[in-house]
Every structure is written in C-alpha cells, then in structure tokens.
Amino acid sequence: MKRIGILTSGGDAPGMNAAIRAITRKAIYNGMEVYGINYGFAGLVAGDIRRLEIADVGDKIQRGGTFLYSARYPEFATEEGQLKGIEQLNKFGIEGLVVIGGDGSYHGALALTRHGYPAVGIPGTIDNDIPGTDFTIGFDTATNTILDSLDRIRDTATSHVRTFIIEVMGRDAGDIALWAGVAGGADEIIIPEHDFHMDKVAKRIQEGRDRGKKHCLIVVAEGVMGGNEFAEKLKEYGDFHTRVSILGHVARGGSPSARDRVLASKFGGFAVELLQEGKGGLCVGMLDNKVVASDIVDTLENGQHQPDLSLYDLNQELSF
Amino acid sequence: MKRIGILTSGGDAPGMNAAIRAITRKAIYNGMEVYGINYGFAGLVAGDIRRLEIADVGDKIQRGGTFLYSARYPEFATEEGQLKGIEQLNKFGIEGLVVIGGDGSYHGALALTRHGYPAVGIPGTIDNDIPGTDFTIGFDTATNTILDSLDRIRDTATSHVRTFIIEVMGRDAGDIALWAGVAGGADEIIIPEHDFHMDKVAKRIQEGRDRGKKHCLIVVAEGVMGGNEFAEKLKEYGDFHTRVSILGHVARGGSPSARDRVLASKFGGFAVELLQEGKGGLCVGMLDNKVVASDIVDTLENGQHQPDLSLYDLNQELSF
Amino acid sequence: MKRIGILTSGGDAPGMNAAIRAITRKAIYNGMEVYGINYGFAGLVAGDIRRLEIADVGDKIQRGGTFLYSARYPEFATEEGQLKGIEQLNKFGIEGLVVIGGDGSYHGALALTRHGYPAVGIPGTIDNDIPGTDFTIGFDTATNTILDSLDRIRDTATSHVRTFIIEVMGRDAGDIALWAGVAGGADEIIIPEHDFHMDKVAKRIQEGRDRGKKHCLIVVAEGVMGGNEFAEKLKEYGDFHTRVSILGHVARGGSPSARDRVLASKFGGFAVELLQEGKGGLCVGMLDNKVVASDIVDTLENGQHQPDLSLYDLNQELSF
Amino acid sequence: MKRIGILTSGGDAPGMNAAIRAITRKAIYNGMEVYGINYGFAGLVAGDIRRLEIADVGDKIQRGGTFLYSARYPEFATEEGQLKGIEQLNKFGIEGLVVIGGDGSYHGALALTRHGYPAVGIPGTIDNDIPGTDFTIGFDTATNTILDSLDRIRDTATSHVRTFIIEVMGRDAGDIALWAGVAGGADEIIIPEHDFHMDKVAKRIQEGRDRGKKHCLIVVAEGVMGGNEFAEKLKEYGDFHTRVSILGHVARGGSPSARDRVLASKFGGFAVELLQEGKGGLCVGMLDNKVVASDIVDTLENGQHQPDLSLYDLNQELSF
Incomplete structure (x- = not known):
C-alpha cells in the first residue's frame, strides 16, 4: 500500500x-x-x-x-x-x-x-x-477534566456543607462517571450499568451528615437521568441543600x-x-x-x- | 486592640x-x-x-x-x-x-x-x-477557570463548526463574562450592564460563517438570561448548530x-x-x-x- | 486480622x-x-x-x-x-x-x-x-507534570528556533523520559535502557533544521547524564542554540x-x-x-x- | 496611517x-x-x-x-x-x-x-x-507557572521535612520571585532589590523547625545568585536537608x-x-x-x- x-x-x-x-x-x-x-x-x-x-x-x-x-x-x-x-x-x-x-x-x-x-x-x-x-x-483526558471540576466543586460543597449533583457525559456508558467518581471521592456514582435506589442514596447522605461529613458529591451519568431531574427526585426524601452542576461539553476539549x-x-x-x-x-x-x-x-x-x-x-x- | x-x-x-x-x-x-x-x-x-x-x-x-x-x-x-x-x-x-x-x-x-x-x-x-x-x-481565579473551559469548548466548537452558548455566573455583574469573554476570544459577550439585540447577534454569527469562521462562542452572564433560553431565542433567527454549556459552580472552587x-x-x-x-x-x-x-x-x-x-x-x- | x-x-x-x-x-x-x-x-x-x-x-x-x-x-x-x-x-x-x-x-x-x-x-x-x-x-501524574513543562518549553523553543535539553528524574529507569518524551513529541529520548550515539543525535537535529523544523526537544533521564553535561557534549558536534532545563523535584508533587x-x-x-x-x-x-x-x-x-x-x-x- | x-x-x-x-x-x-x-x-x-x-x-x-x-x-x-x-x-x-x-x-x-x-x-x-x-x-502567567511549581514542591517538602531552594528567572528584577514567593507562602524571598543576610535566613529556618514547621521554601531570583550557590552558602550555617530546584525556561511558555x-x-x-x-x-x-x-x-x-x-x-x- x-x-x-x-x-x-x-x-x-x-x-x-x-x-x-x-x-x-x-x-x-x-x-x-x-x-x-x-x-x-x-x-x-x-x-x-x-x-x-x-x-x-x-x-x-x-x-x-x-x-x-x-x-x-x-x-x-x-x-x-x-x-x-x-x-x-x-x-x-x-x-x-x-x-x-x-x-x-x-x-x-x-x-x-x-x-x-x-x-x-x-x-x-x-x-x-x-x-x-x-x-x-x-477517555483519560476527559476523566481528568471532570475530576478537576469535582475537586473545585468539593471546595464549595465543603465550605457550605452542601450536596452537589454533578451530571457528566455518558449516554450509554458510565465509564467517565465511574472513574471520575472514584478518583474524586464521590459519595454516590449513578451509571446506566448499575441500578440504584433513591431512598438508599438519601439514607447514605443523611448518615454522612449525621457523622459530621461536610460535603456530599453525587456523580450522575447523563444516560441515567439529568442532574436537575435527579435533584428533584432526591428532594422527595429530604432537604440536602442540593446544587446541580452540568459539566457537559467542557470534557470534550483540552490538551x-x-x-x-x-x-x-x-x-x-x-x-x-x-x-x-x-x-x-x-x-x-x-x-x-x-x-x-x-x-x-x-x-x-x-x-x-x-x-x-x-x-x-x-x-x-x-x-x- | x-x-x-x-x-x-x-x-x-x-x-x-x-x-x-x-x-x-x-x-x-x-x-x-x-x-x-x-x-x-x-x-x-x-x-x-x-x-x-x-x-x-x-x-x-x-x-x-x-x-x-x-x-x-x-x-x-x-x-x-x-x-x-x-x-x-x-x-x-x-x-x-x-x-x-x-x-x-x-x-x-x-x-x-x-x-x-x-x-x-x-x-x-x-x-x-x-x-x-x-x-x-x-475574581481572577474564577475568570481563569471559566477561561480554561472556554479554551476547551473552542476545541470542540472548531472541530465541529458549531456555535456555543456558555452561561457563566454573574447575577448582577458582568465582570466574569467580560474578562473571560475577551480573554477567550468570545464572539459575543452578553452582560446585564449593556443592551444587546438578538438580530444583530445572529447577523454577526452568519457573517462569521460566511467568512469561513469555524467556531462561534457566545458568553452569557446568568443575570441576563439562562444559556438555554438564549439558545431558544437565537434559534428564531437561524440554525447555527448551537450547543449550550452552563458552567455554574465550577468557577467557585479551585486553588x-x-x-x-x-x-x-x-x-x-x-x-x-x-x-x-x-x-x-x-x-x-x-x-x-x-x-x-x-x-x-x-x-x-x-x-x-x-x-x-x-x-x-x-x-x-x-x-x- | x-x-x-x-x-x-x-x-x-x-x-x-x-x-x-x-x-x-x-x-x-x-x-x-x-x-x-x-x-x-x-x-x-x-x-x-x-x-x-x-x-x-x-x-x-x-x-x-x-x-x-x-x-x-x-x-x-x-x-x-x-x-x-x-x-x-x-x-x-x-x-x-x-x-x-x-x-x-x-x-x-x-x-x-x-x-x-x-x-x-x-x-x-x-x-x-x-x-x-x-x-x-x-507515575502517571509525574509524566503529566513533565509533559506540561515540555509543552511550555516547546512554545519558547519554537518562538526562538532553539534546541532544548530537558533533564528529567529517573536514576535507573527511563519510564518518565519515555512516556513524557513520546507524549511531548520529543525529537530524542535518552534513557539508561537504550544506547545512543551523540553523533547521530546531532545529525538528526541538523536534518530537522535543514527541513525547516523550528524546535528540537531532547529529553534526558538523569540516570544517563545531567542535562548540562549532555549539552556540553552535543556542542562538540555543532551549535544548535541549546538551552538546558532541569525539571527535578517539581514532578514529585501536585494533585x-x-x-x-x-x-x-x-x-x-x-x-x-x-x-x-x-x-x-x-x-x-x-x-x-x-x-x-x-x-x-x-x-x-x-x-x-x-x-x-x-x-x-x-x-x-x-x-x- | x-x-x-x-x-x-x-x-x-x-x-x-x-x-x-x-x-x-x-x-x-x-x-x-x-x-x-x-x-x-x-x-x-x-x-x-x-x-x-x-x-x-x-x-x-x-x-x-x-x-x-x-x-x-x-x-x-x-x-x-x-x-x-x-x-x-x-x-x-x-x-x-x-x-x-x-x-x-x-x-x-x-x-x-x-x-x-x-x-x-x-x-x-x-x-x-x-x-x-x-x-x-x-508576567502574570509566568508567576502562576512558578506558583504551580512551588505548590508541587511544597507537597514534597512537607512530606520529607525539607528545605527547598527554588531558583526562578529574574536577572535584574525580583518581581516574579516576590509575587510567586508571597503567593506560594515562601519563607524567604531573595531578590536583587533587597539585601539579605545568610545568617538571619538560617536562623529563621531553625526557628521554624523548632516550632514544628514541616517545610521551608526559599525563592531566589537568579540575579542574586544561583540556587546551588545559595544552598552551598546556607550549608555553612547548618544542615537543613536542602534540595535545589532551578525552574528556568518553563516559566516562559504556556497558555x-x-x-x-x-x-x-x-x-x-x-x-x-x-x-x-x-x-x-x-x-x-x-x-x-x-x-x-x-x-x-x-x-x-x-x-x-x-x-x-x-x-x-x-x-x-x-x-x-
């Protein structure tokens, strides 16, 4: 050739x-x-x-x-x-x-x-x-970009004792959510390949609170549901001072x-x-x-x- | 004391x-x-x-x-x-x-x-x-954080010849939008302190397209309107392959x-x-x-x- | 237990x-x-x-x-x-x-x-x-830190049409030099696990110059020799507008x-x-x-x- | 025109x-x-x-x-x-x-x-x-690049209870050393525009040690003397587990x-x-x-x- x-x-x-x-x-x-x-x-x-x-x-x-x-x-x-x-x-x-x-x-x-x-x-x-x-x-770059955002959000979550729902890319695959979530110390990682129960999520957040935990980070792959939708559903189980971040296309670019x-x-x-x-x-x-x-x-x-x-x-x- | x-x-x-x-x-x-x-x-x-x-x-x-x-x-x-x-x-x-x-x-x-x-x-x-x-x-850190996101988004916008609407924090003040926008080479910066006309925005995008410009970045301070709302209104003037990014709380944290x-x-x-x-x-x-x-x-x-x-x-x- | x-x-x-x-x-x-x-x-x-x-x-x-x-x-x-x-x-x-x-x-x-x-x-x-x-x-973090430095140095090397010798950590192992070198587009990577010939290095630099190449980056693992020593030896084969950077302990820290x-x-x-x-x-x-x-x-x-x-x-x- | x-x-x-x-x-x-x-x-x-x-x-x-x-x-x-x-x-x-x-x-x-x-x-x-x-x-970019290195070096200095001498660019001007030094929490900043006394530097390091301070960072503008020379002179006043970093041209490049x-x-x-x-x-x-x-x-x-x-x-x- x-x-x-x-x-x-x-x-x-x-x-x-x-x-x-x-x-x-x-x-x-x-x-x-x-x-x-x-x-x-x-x-x-x-x-x-x-x-x-x-x-x-x-x-x-x-x-x-x-x-x-x-x-x-x-x-x-x-x-x-x-x-x-x-x-x-x-x-x-x-x-x-x-x-x-x-x-x-x-x-x-x-x-x-x-x-x-x-x-x-x-x-x-x-x-x-x-x-x-x-x-x-x-994949590696995108995971690091999301991780950088998670680290930033944790600063704010800790300072304000808040729960953050972070929606990341991943229509059918939870890889970014999984890797960035583990690396970022996320409390919960919600991916298409694994079921989850909102009541258990809420219970874990509450238990963390009770133990004096300052922040709670929940990473949600967009394929499961949107961050705002997740926050709405979570609200039914209690007020966790929730904020939503939708990281979106930022993960696509960069060196x-x-x-x-x-x-x-x-x-x-x-x-x-x-x-x-x-x-x-x-x-x-x-x-x-x-x-x-x-x-x-x-x-x-x-x-x-x-x-x-x-x-x-x-x-x-x-x-x- | x-x-x-x-x-x-x-x-x-x-x-x-x-x-x-x-x-x-x-x-x-x-x-x-x-x-x-x-x-x-x-x-x-x-x-x-x-x-x-x-x-x-x-x-x-x-x-x-x-x-x-x-x-x-x-x-x-x-x-x-x-x-x-x-x-x-x-x-x-x-x-x-x-x-x-x-x-x-x-x-x-x-x-x-x-x-x-x-x-x-x-x-x-x-x-x-x-x-x-x-x-x-x-302010300086937040501007740099937003700028980093703008640089990333430009990679994707250029690769796909797209228009990106980037919503940044700033309820009453357009400072972050202004500085990050100028530094990021934004095509349009929409802030509370200055009026804008959607038809002119659309016209400029189209002119850039016609000249062979690959990307278009529009930075919108949340105080004016949300990124999704902006995209909706822009759509009335033409299809610019628009995507929306809402950078949100990420700008708050970080070293x-x-x-x-x-x-x-x-x-x-x-x-x-x-x-x-x-x-x-x-x-x-x-x-x-x-x-x-x-x-x-x-x-x-x-x-x-x-x-x-x-x-x-x-x-x-x-x-x- | x-x-x-x-x-x-x-x-x-x-x-x-x-x-x-x-x-x-x-x-x-x-x-x-x-x-x-x-x-x-x-x-x-x-x-x-x-x-x-x-x-x-x-x-x-x-x-x-x-x-x-x-x-x-x-x-x-x-x-x-x-x-x-x-x-x-x-x-x-x-x-x-x-x-x-x-x-x-x-x-x-x-x-x-x-x-x-x-x-x-x-x-x-x-x-x-x-x-x-x-x-x-x-290892992955250190390689990325070195890579970031290589990317910065390339900006200067290109702007000034210069050859840079970059000494990186690695007393007995060339892994960082190899990975950062490949990722950074280094022209030469000098490691303990592979022999090299200074005359061939010089010849390649000259050939690149003749082809109009703006920069030349040579990554040297400290285990082979120091960056300054390498520059001295290279000088015997011609003047390549050489500068030396010794990245040292910077690679150890960071998130x-x-x-x-x-x-x-x-x-x-x-x-x-x-x-x-x-x-x-x-x-x-x-x-x-x-x-x-x-x-x-x-x-x-x-x-x-x-x-x-x-x-x-x-x-x-x-x-x- | x-x-x-x-x-x-x-x-x-x-x-x-x-x-x-x-x-x-x-x-x-x-x-x-x-x-x-x-x-x-x-x-x-x-x-x-x-x-x-x-x-x-x-x-x-x-x-x-x-x-x-x-x-x-x-x-x-x-x-x-x-x-x-x-x-x-x-x-x-x-x-x-x-x-x-x-x-x-x-x-x-x-x-x-x-x-x-x-x-x-x-x-x-x-x-x-x-x-x-x-x-x-x-200047602002270079200062941030040096600061990033200082932050990395502090991780290592703290982990090993060491004194780091960090040589930064600045032949006649101490601006980078001053700004990066203050921002990086340097213990001493040595610049051409201000005299210094090695014995007092040594005394301050020792006092910090005695107080339980884990790390010591000394930023030296190259115009005063090289990092290695500084380390040599400091050694006359005691053994502070000193390491030298010469940041050099890295500060020149980057976005x-x-x-x-x-x-x-x-x-x-x-x-x-x-x-x-x-x-x-x-x-x-x-x-x-x-x-x-x-x-x-x-x-x-x-x-x-x-x-x-x-x-x-x-x-x-x-x-x-």
Whole structure:
C-alpha cells in the first residue's frame, strides 16, 4: 500500500490530533503518502481531501479537538453514500483508510470493509464505550477534566456543607462517571450499568451528615437521568441543600493527557503497520495492556463494552 | 486592640483562605490574638468560635473554599441577631472583626459598625461586584477557570463548526463574562450592564460563517438570561448548530491564582493594621492599583460597582 | 486480622494519600482498626503511631505528597532495626502492615516478612521502576507534570528556533523520559535502557533544521547524564542554540491524576483484602490491566522492571 | 496611517500572540492593513515580512510563545542596521510599527523613533522589568507557572521535612520571585532589590523547625545568585536537608492567563489607536490600573522599574 487516508468522525476527543500525527509520520517514514479527509465521512463523499506532509502535523500533538474536523453524516449509512466515498478514495488513489472515532465511525469503516475496501478503525471518543479495547483515545483526558471540576466543586460543597449533583457525559456508558467518581471521592456514582435506589442514596447522605461529613458529591451519568431531574427526585426524601452542576461539553476539549497521547501514538503507528501489510477490516485496541487488532465485523456484531464495575463496588466501601 | 476575630460569609471564593492566613499571621506577628468564627454570621450568633494559631493557617494558602466555612444567615439582618453576635464577640473578648465576603457580608459588617462595634470588610467574591474596589478576592481565579473551559469548548466548537452558548455566573455583574469573554476570544459577550439585540447577534454569527469562521462562542452572564433560553431565542433567527454549556459552580472552587493570593495577603495585612489602630467601620479595597480603606457606610450607600465597559467595546472590534 | 498499620516510605509520590485513604476506609468498612505510622520505617521504630478514623482521611484523596510523611531510614536494613519495628507493631496490637513506596520500602516489607510478620507492599513512586507491576502510583501524574513543562518549553523553543535539553528524574529507569518524551513529541529520548550515539543525535537535529523544523526537544533521564553535561557534549558536534532545563523535584508533587487515584484506590482496597485473609509477604501490582499479588521475596529477587521499549522505537519513527 | 507592521523581539512571553491578534484585528476593523515581521529586528532587516489577515490570528489568543518568532539581533544597535530596517518598512509601505518585547525591543523602537519613524512599544516580557508600566504581558502567567511549581514542591517538602531552594528567572528584577514567593507562602524571598543576610535566613529556618514547621521554601531570583550557590552558602550555617530546584525556561511558555490576555488585548488595541492618530515614539503601559502612553525616549532615559517592595515586608510578617 502506497497511499493511505485518515479521517476523524463523531464527537471530537482529545488525542485525535496525536493519532493523526502518528499515522502521518509513521506512514511517511515508511515510504507511504498520506491524505487527510476533512469533516469525516461527509468530507469523504464530498472529496474534501488533501495531502498531508510531515510539517502539517507539527505542533499538533498537544492540541485538543481534531484539525481534520468532524461531522455527523447519517447519509453514510446508505449504500449510495458508501459507494460515493469509495469512488472518491479511488479517485485520489488512496488504497487504505484509517477511521478515528466512536461507534458510528466504526460502522462507517465496517461498511467500507464490506465493500472490499481496506479500512482500519481507531477508537477515539471520550465515552470509552467501544468494544475491542479497554481504553479509547480521549477517555483519560476527559476523566481528568471532570475530576478537576469535582475537586473545585468539593471546595464549595465543603465550605457550605452542601450536596452537589454533578451530571457528566455518558449516554450509554458510565465509564467517565465511574472513574471520575472514584478518583474524586464521590459519595454516590449513578451509571446506566448499575441500578440504584433513591431512598438508599438519601439514607447514605443523611448518615454522612449525621457523622459530621461536610460535603456530599453525587456523580450522575447523563444516560441515567439529568442532574436537575435527579435533584428533584432526591428532594422527595429530604432537604440536602442540593446544587446541580452540568459539566457537559467542557470534557470534550483540552490538551490531551500523556496517556491519551501515548495511546494515540501507539494506535496510529499500529494502524499504519496493518495497512502496510495490506490488512483491513480491523479495529485497533488496547486489551490487557497490549495493542491488538480485532476483526471489525466481529467486534461490532459480538463485542460489547463493559465498564469496570469493580470500581462501583469499591466506591461503595470507600465513600460510606 | 489585642484580640480580633475573622469570619467568611456568602459564597465562597478562592483566596479566602489566603486572606484568613494573612490576617492570622500578621496579627500574631504583631502581638495580637486571633479567633476564627465558623459558618459566618450564623456561627457568630451561635458562638462557634475558636482560637487560631500560626499552625492552623499553615498549608492553607493554596486551598480553595474557606476553612472557616460559610453560610447564609438572613437572620443577621435583624437587630436581635446583630446584638446576639456582639454579645458573643464580647463574651470571647474579641475587640474587632474582619468580615470576608460579598455584598451581604458587608451589610453585616455595616450593622456591627452602626452598633459601635469595629468591623472591617474585605471583598471576597468571584463576582467582582463590590463597591470600593476594582478587584475582589476570587475574581481572577474564577475568570481563569471559566477561561480554561472556554479554551476547551473552542476545541470542540472548531472541530465541529458549531456555535456555543456558555452561561457563566454573574447575577448582577458582568465582570466574569467580560474578562473571560475577551480573554477567550468570545464572539459575543452578553452582560446585564449593556443592551444587546438578538438580530444583530445572529447577523454577526452568519457573517462569521460566511467568512469561513469555524467556531462561534457566545458568553452569557446568568443575570441576563439562562444559556438555554438564549439558545431558544437565537434559534428564531437561524440554525447555527448551537450547543449550550452552563458552567455554574465550577468557577467557585479551585486553588487561587497568584494574583488572588497576593491580593488576599495584602487585604488581610492591611485589615489588621486598621484594627490595630483602632479603626473600624471600613472596607478594604484595591483602587487604581493601591490598597485603600473606605468608609463602609458611605461605600454601601453611595458606591456602585461598574465593570470595565471599555472591554465590551474592545471586544466588538476584536471579534468581528 | 483486626488491626492493621500503614506507612509510606521513600520519595513521596502523588496518589499515596489516595492509597492511605482507600486502605483506611476499606478496612474500617470491614470492621478493622487502622493505625497510621508517621515518617516511614523511622517512625515505626520510634513508635510514632496513631489511630486513623474515617474523618482523618477525608479531603485527602486530591492531595499530593503523603500526610503520613516519609523519611529515609537506612537503619531498617539491620536486624536490630527490624526487630524494634516489630516490637512496636506488637505493642500497638497491629497484626499486619501495608507499606507504600518504592524499592527501598519493598525491602523493608521483605525484612518483616522474613521475620514472619505479615506485610503487603504497594508500589508508590513516580519512577515506575518496581518489579511486579506495569504501573506504580505517581507515575502517571509525574509524566503529566513533565509533559506540561515540555509543552511550555516547546512554545519558547519554537518562538526562538532553539534546541532544548530537558533533564528529567529517573536514576535507573527511563519510564518518565519515555512516556513524557513520546507524549511531548520529543525529537530524542535518552534513557539508561537504550544506547545512543551523540553523533547521530546531532545529525538528526541538523536534518530537522535543514527541513525547516523550528524546535528540537531532547529529553534526558538523569540516570544517563545531567542535562548540562549532555549539552556540553552535543556542542562538540555543532551549535544548535541549546538551552538546558532541569525539571527535578517539581514532578514529585501536585494533585494526583485520575488514573493514579484510581490505581491507588484499587491497590489499597486489594491490600486490605489480602491482610483480611491473613496473607502477607506479598506485593500488589497491576499486570496486564489486572490487579494482582505477587510473592514479595520472589519479586524482589527475580523480578526486574523493564520500561516499554516499543515506545523508544516508535518515537524514532514519529520524530524524524 | 493605512499600513502598519508588528514584530516581537527578545524573550518570548505568554500573551504576545494575544497582542498580535488584537493589533491585527483592531487595525483591520478600522480599515488599515497589517504586516507581520518574523524573527524581530533580524527579520525586519532581512525583509521577512508578510501580510496578516483576520484568519491568520484566529485560534491564536490562547497560545504561548509568539507565532511571529523572536530572535536576538544586536546588529540593530548600529545605525546601519536601523536604516536597513526603515528601508524595508518603506519598501513594504509600512507607515508605523508596533514592537512587542522587553528592554532591548524598546531600544529598537527608540532608535526608529530617533530616525523619525513612528514606532510604538508594548511591554511583553515575563520579567515585569520595563519602565512605564506596572505590569508587562507575560508576567502574570509566568508567576502562576512558578506558583504551580512551588505548590508541587511544597507537597514534597512537607512530606520529607525539607528545605527547598527554588531558583526562578529574574536577572535584574525580583518581581516574579516576590509575587510567586508571597503567593506560594515562601519563607524567604531573595531578590536583587533587597539585601539579605545568610545568617538571619538560617536562623529563621531553625526557628521554624523548632516550632514544628514541616517545610521551608526559599525563592531566589537568579540575579542574586544561583540556587546551588545559595544552598552551598546556607550549608555553612547548618544542615537543613536542602534540595535545589532551578525552574528556568518553563516559566516562559504556556497558555496565557486571563489577565495577560486582557492586558495584551488592551495594549494592542491602544497601540493601534495611537498609530491611527499618527502618533509614534511612545510606549504603552498600565499605570494605576489605566492604560497610558509615555514618551519612549523619556521612559527609557529616566524611567526605572521598581518592584512592589511592600510585598517583601509583608512576607516577612506572614512567613515567620
């Protein structure tokens, strides 16, 4: 393979630029040409494609977001869209594609694979909800960003003896809530993958109060319910001087952490090696601390992401 | 004066601990005794008071919040509450009081002053909305915290070509919105002290789009309207791929910036000098880069905080 | 086991407090009593020991350093010292001990084990150089701290077209240099575990210059040589407008990252479970993303830490 | 004036990019054309000059360093160099120049002024050592960066009961040492503008020890002596378990603080207004919290920067 393409798709995640840089440099180092596709699958279909040289990825490793931009593009679910995309790839002489993104991006890569076009997926999303990997690019940074907010909120919660409900991103996955919650010393962590009982939550808050605890932090993944809704329901069990914080999109941006940049560099380098060997239809991941490739069809059909629920149980014992 | 007290009141602000430390050390250095009053005026009336030694304020300068806690206590607006407070102060032999906080705290200090009890106010609030000073303790830190969020959000806004409405604290004062907005390169800054026209806002966004601008950030002080409400109204003028972020309480906490710690140290030291000279009924401030004391009655009755509106005009020219 | 002790030993590392908190809470939750030993093995021998309650570890998870203090104490290498330590443990009725620290601390735990006293080691050091685990508590935070400095230095290096030699901690282990170097986009990473040739380093810098590269960052682990010495030697091959930065102790402190707090919480919880089952003579670790326990004698005698040298090779291809 | 130029010179400082952005946008908004000159006076003489459009300064406000690069260029002290520079400016039709930088940059602007060419200086240096202004662009960020390091070092100093000597930048000016020292709770601050006695320093450390103080932080401005030299001299008075940290160039880079960005925006906007009115031979500054312009000849000949020595005295009382 002599010429490869890269696109980022879905929600941006810190470290996407580090992955683009790694792919570009590794490929050029190994004698390949690299093309960047702007705005994800939308740009692919539209032919918004340009050559990337070494200098184009200089001074990018530390930047949040994606300098190839991203976009939603449901039209790529249609065969028509997919064939148009492959047409563009052929027009530019691009023989293989690296797709960096989340679930939707993987489905795009899968579609290309099914049409016989070699595509490799790299998991890039703050949500950590991609099968085939223990960690996605951006998850570590997002967790640290949320943690920083939790630490700030605790200052205020302690100073005012208040209960804070902190809503964090995570439509279907509780990973950010779990990790940030354990790291931030949250009293309760409410995630889609574990049930909870509002009366027990209220009881624990009250017990903490009675013991002289100054603050109470409850982290809620948005997939369970909104922070304001949670506060409303909690109010039925007592007045806990509750305040709500909705952290939202802040977790998406920012300079990537060391771990996310290293992960992105490894994933990017490995994806190039796979394409170099002519392999496609794969997705890259970190499993048991090793970089691996899995069949993308199999991963999307049978794989299922599961958060580390041992953290849930641990937190119950540490925050009582 | 041989024995003084300190309390923090109202919303906590980063740098309050640095002020408590400065007051305590400066006073002890000059041969006085220091008492800390927990939970603001509520703790004062309840007699929740304890001696502070040098070691009690060690390792506190870098901490957010207030280790003397804070609380709302509307009862201190009554003469009964005020007399009870003075009774407690007399009981502990405390001859003068430093009150650190915002507008409400100043009114508490004013009440004590009117009863002939020497109190000195120190402006501590992230909102910067206290007359008698150009800057309050906590404002610089809060602005930097909001700015960090703006920088993060811009990564995502750029990557996705989106418009972000960012609601920041500021019920009556647009200072945080103004400073963070200018520093964050906001396209529009909506504050209570300046009118705005939604149609013009929409027009500017569209013009930026047409010029190829990738992102648009609009900072809205909560005192004007909520971020969601703003987004709703903007939608009437076009679809700008709008997202809303409500930064809320995050800006309250965190380790204080260098400037807030220096300001707090100066204010604290000066407040002790005033009490040492037997002076009360004053509030401390920074005016034209000089630490000054003003009459608290006069300041509260005639003073009025005005944000630096030159920043508003400047931003109109810089963000077009 | 009904009563356990905790000590921290060797250089402090961010996350040690999170580990102490986890041990304390998990143990109390499971009906045990917990004693904290100040100043490591020195305090153990001296009997500087006190009961820890839940509130003692409140508001500690986010703090750098170790609130149990640490100290070097070579005397614990003697049998006399060890027996005195066990005497103190018996005096306080402490039946098992958790030792958090680096290589030296593990040897202390090993000595206790050999005397039949149940001790469990937790790897806490920024250097990541402990056998029996892929990651130590503090490594992730230290790497991010160094990375932040690299990002800052790159701003200046780019603005002035300069070469920076950045000396980082790591007497025998190149882990911090490797991870921070890859994440920071370093041009060269010089570590004890890999040879290097100054002439090739100089040649690569010159080639980068010729290609129009603005900056050059060289990360040197102190175990290889000092930054100033490196700059002197490099000078023999040409004038690269070199500046030296020695980052030193800054990497030791600071609030722990999310990952380090989660790692510390898991390690702490698991150590309590081991002691609860009456198990000692073990050290806890994270291997292949799983929390495990290894025999401490075997680990110290046969284990050897090896950094992830695939990062070295990857960086050669990414930074050319 | 219809066409203006900008250059940055001397050591880079965070906020220089925010100033370039403000100048560029304000000028274009007011119907002028803007040219950026790379590599300071060296690039001016060499004609390394290009047109700047609005988009060129987009996404730059948050970046450290200077995207116009900087360079030392002693040759600009000669009349020959200066005339060549003016020749280039005339060639490009540039009618006025904004010079952002420190002392040396001001002398360049002064030289142009003496040749009748309108130049305006903007104080941009982390050292804060420019006459005609209370604050320079970059000082606030650098102080916060040093403060962050002090906070980290205190974690370690406390955990190990050690004395840390922290050498910070400041060849002739103690501003960074003073502000970061007060904000970081330093026990001693050693600056060029105030004498000190090593025996008294040692005595204070010992007294702190005797009182049970865990850590001791001594901030030394490099202009007084190096950190290692200080440690050597201190050792003559006793063994204080001393460690040395040399923070160096780290303070130069990084994303500018809110205050530095606002200051840079104000300075930039005001410089354009001055040139628009045909005024040159001026330098911009912030005096008593107001943006002002001073005669550059007078400022350089008679002005003298003085740090806020009240901070020195205050620290003596707060850190005892």
